[in-house]
Amino acid sequence: MDYNELDQALKHYEGDPLALIPALQKAQDICGYLPPEVITRIAAKLNISPANVQGVATFYAQFRLKPAGKHLVMLCQGTACHVNNSAAIEEAIISHLSAPGAPYREGDTTPDGLFTLKNVACLGCCSLSPAMMINGETYGSLTPDKAVAVLKEIASASN
Numbered sequence: 001m002d003y004n005e006l007d008q009a010l011k012h013y014e015g016d017p018l019a020l021i022p023a024l025q026k027a028q029d030i031c032g033y034l035p036p037e038v039i040t041r042i043a044a045k046l047n048i049s050p051a052n053v054q055g056v057a058t059f060y061a062q063f064r065l066k067p068a069g070k071h072l073v074m075l076c077q078g079t080a081c082h083v084n085n086s087a088a089i090e091e092a093i094i095s096h097l098s099a100p101g102a103p104y105r106e107g108d109t110t111p112d113g114l115f116t117l118k119n120v121a122c123l124g125c126c127s128l129s130p131a132m133m134i135n136g137e138t139y140g141s142l143t144p145d146k147a148v149a150v151l152k153e154i155a156s157a158s159n
């Protein structure tokens with residue numbers, strides 16, 4: 001990974017421990033996720049211990065410590081989607097992404113690197129609930145079958 005862009009961006013937060021969240025967000029935007037090397041660089045630049053940076057990065061669901069798959073599936077678990085059974089959608093996606101002996105868990109990336117499922121708060125399209133967003137596209141009024149069909153379509157287009 002080339003850290004030039006990250007190092008340039010982190011200059012903006014130099015010596016400011018209170019800027020940890022924006023620094024983590026910026027680093028994730030640039031690097032896609034927050035590997036140990038990025039955590040160390042942020043810690044050094046902001047004058048915080050790496051353990052503290054790691055603790056904050058681990059605490060907030062918005063931060064990824066592992067690389068996301070090619071397609072980040074953001075499944076809404078906001079109130080409207082929850083009421084309209086987003087849990088069943090999640091169950092169907094997890095079952096679809098699991099392999100025999102290799103159960104998939106939310107937040108993991110599939111072994112082929114194609115998908116990462118992430119539960120998120122309201123996507124802002126509650127009238128379409130339950131909804132998910134993949135690669136900037138919103139898929140609404142989901143059923144378990146429809147959600148799985150979308151993933152299959154994306155996977156076959158990726159091959």
Ligand code: FES
Pocket residue numbers: 076077078079080081082121122123124125126127129130131
């Ligand atoms: S609660 Fe899911 S889009 Fe608003």
